[in-house]
Amino acid sequence: MIRLNRRHFLMGAAAGGVFALPPARRLAAQTETITVTSYGGVWEEAIRGIFVADFTARTGGKAEVQIGGPPQWMSQIEANLADPPIDVLVNTIDLALVAGRTGLVEKIDPSKLSNLADIPQRFVDVVEGWGVVFDYGSAGIAYHRERLRNPPTSIKGMVEGALRGDFVLSLPGISYAPTPQMLIWSFADALGGSVNNVDPAFEALKALQDKRAVIFYGGATEFLNHLEAGEAEIGIYWDGRTWAHYSTGAEWIGYINPDEGGVMNPVVVQKVVNSDDSAWEYINSMLAPAPQLAFAEKVQYGVTNTKVAYPDWLKDRITPWEATRWPPFEEIGAKIPAWVDRWNREIGA
Amino acid sequence: MPSLLFLAAFFIAPLFVILEMSFQEGRLPVEGAGVFQNYQRLFADTFYLGVIAETVGLSVVVTLVSVLMGYPVAYFMVRHASGRSYDLIVFLLIAPLLTSIIMRTFGWQVLLARRGLINEALMMLNLIERPLGLLNSPLAIVVGLVHVLVPFMVLSIASVLQGIDRRLEESARILGAGKLQTFLRVTFPLSIDGVGTGAILVFMLANGSFVTLLLLGGGTLQTLPLLIYQQFNTTRDFPFAATMSNALLVLAVCCLYAQLRLIRRRGV
Numbered sequence: 270m271i272r273l274n275r276r277h278f279l280m281g282a283a284a285g286g287v288f289a290l291p292p293a294r295r296l297a298a299q300t301e302t303i304t305v306t307s308y309g310g311v312w313e314e315a316i317r318g319i320f321v322a323d324f325t326a327r328t329g330g331k332a333e334v335q336i337g338g339p340p341q342w343m344s345q346i347e348a349n350l351a352d353p354p355i356d357v358l359v360n361t362i363d364l365a366l367v368a369g370r371t372g373l374v375e376k377i378d379p380s381k382l383s384n385l386a387d388i389p390q391r392f393v394d395v396v397e398g399w400g401v402v403f404d405y406g407s408a409g410i411a412y413h414r415e416r417l418r419n420p421p422t423s424i425k426g427m428v429e430g431a432l433r434g435d436f437v438l439s440l441p442g443i444s445y446a447p448t449p450q451m452l453i454w455s456f457a458d459a460l461g462g463s464v465n466n467v468d469p470a471f472e473a474l475k476a477l478q479d480k481r482a483v484i485f486y487g488g489a490t491e492f493l494n495h496l497e498a499g500e501a502e503i504g505i506y507w508d509g510r511t512w513a514h515y516s517t518g519a520e521w522i523g524y525i526n527p528d529e530g531g532v533m534n535p536v537v538v539q540k541v542v543n544s545d546d547s548a549w550e551y552i553n554s555m556l557a558p559a560p561q562l563a564f565a566e567k568v569q570y571g572v573t574n575t576k577v578a579y580p581d582w583l584k585d586r587i588t589p590w591e592a593t594r595w596p597p598f599e600e601i602g603a604k605i606p607a608w609v610d611r612w613n614r615e616i617g618a
Numbered sequence: 619m620p621s622l623l624f625l626a627a628f629f630i631a632p633l634f635v636i637l638e639m640s641f642q643e644g645r646l647p648v649e650g651a652g653v654f655q656n657y658q659r660l661f662a663d664t665f666y667l668g669v670i671a672e673t674v675g676l677s678v679v680v681t682l683v684s685v686l687m688g689y690p691v692a693y694f695m696v697r698h699a700s701g702r703s704y705d706l707i708v709f710l711l712i713a714p715l716l717t718s719i720i721m722r723t724f725g726w727q728v729l730l731a732r733r734g735l736i737n738e739a740l741m742m743l744n745l746i747e748r749p750l751g752l753l754n755s756p757l758a759i760v761v762g763l764v765h766v767l768v769p770f771m772v773l774s775i776a777s778v779l780q781g782i783d784r785r786l787e788e789s790a791r792i793l794g795a796g797k798l799q800t801f802l803r804v805t806f807p808l809s810i811d812g813v814g815t816g817a818i819l820v821f822m823l824a825n826g827s828f829v830t831l832l833l834l835g836g837g838t839l840q841t842l843p844l845l846i847y848q849q850f851n852t853t854r855d856f857p858f859a860a861t862m863s864n865a866l867l868v869l870a871v872c873c874l875y876a877q878l879r880l881i882r883r884r885g886v
Contacts, residue, residue, distance in 0.1 A: 499733025606645040617837030
């Protein structure tokens, strides 16, 4: 008679466990660590704490977060397309289109993204299917409420006020990546020009510069420094960043969506070509209503899932995407080198 | 051998990659210019020649100011400071290097702003009626760069000054030379090696800097590093960025060569 002792039981259980396990490759696939991307600061906290956490909870997969910016990430992918070091790319709209055209990313596959059904089609079309917009900002007028009691409510009024000497503007400089859309096109559009005629924008900037009524910022936080240090009183800035700063206790800052409309700045998520298939699941987490709401509450930017219902405190701070001005991103992308060259010659780097 | 391989893989090979990239078509191609289109765009356009001149000009000014500010400090350290105060000066020189250049530059933004400490103080003393436009100017750039780079100059000069045989200066004094004459004809020529080393360091670092220009310049000065950053960040025109990088490298090597020649011609 065979007596079953504790050792036998443990060995048997271990053997049974081994046979019950899925094949090794499947196991490896389930525990595959993917690499996703994020900007720094509050973005990083939100990506790690919300999207990565949701992805891990749902799939058991792991995701490493790489901090940086789209130009750097795209260069890394380009350097090793066969085995890219990044699986999921967060991108600006102009570079997202470049990434699609140069074969760095895959077209969105609706069959692998169950949450895509709740995202308005425009957020896929704007990037020609080379990804999907999961979050957006609006570039409007931000100002120092204590130093400027009656701020202008339009871009035209803001330019005229600065030219009169009422205040100094802080505007994004040409080294800041979104400037072609949020400033050059926006000013042209507001002052009677278009994507094919940006003369009104450059003429206004030159006039402001001649009157010493404008300074330029090269990074997002620099705008806040300009206002806080008294270098400027008002300027073009993001709604989300303004409200996020307000929430830290800086109640002197205010935000207005200009009469012409704030400028839409979509943030795109893309699956890198030849990346792991679990990247789709991570993107699905980024499109899901609950993580999107948590993300919106954290960064105070609008999100794209129609099932998201913002709480009252946040509702007034989010610019509805239907109320924003959508720049012709594709056409602007082609004109950026010429605009940058013109800026350097007429305004300064 | 391993260090040679390391150098070849991570220094020499990338230079060839950048060289090759500079011959590719940029995003604003010059018609009919062939593989040299980016070089033609850079060297046949007075705007870009002006940018090159501003790059060199800024580095020269920062180097000269660093010599003028750094030499007296180095001289005082070596000749007049006691052991403890010598250590204190070295600490004060090195301490700022331990903090981020961005933090130090932000500090200057706060000081030079329209409502910053300097303008507020000048207005409080009734020396000015309106705030001066100190920030976003070439002056702010030079101040920011000198602040960052002057420790390299001081330490280079001080190390050479320390090695000078004091008996040579004493001999000059005994033979009738005054203090100034002794300094100009004995001490300074003997310390020129330190000035040269410091000048090369400061010049090279100023030549490649862009954070300070970005934060304090406000577009008032345009240099090659700023435009290279722009091509990478805004236009993604890598071939033109590679061309400017090569131009900057050649420029730096030429200036280095000229400085070395100048130092050697003085017989040191």
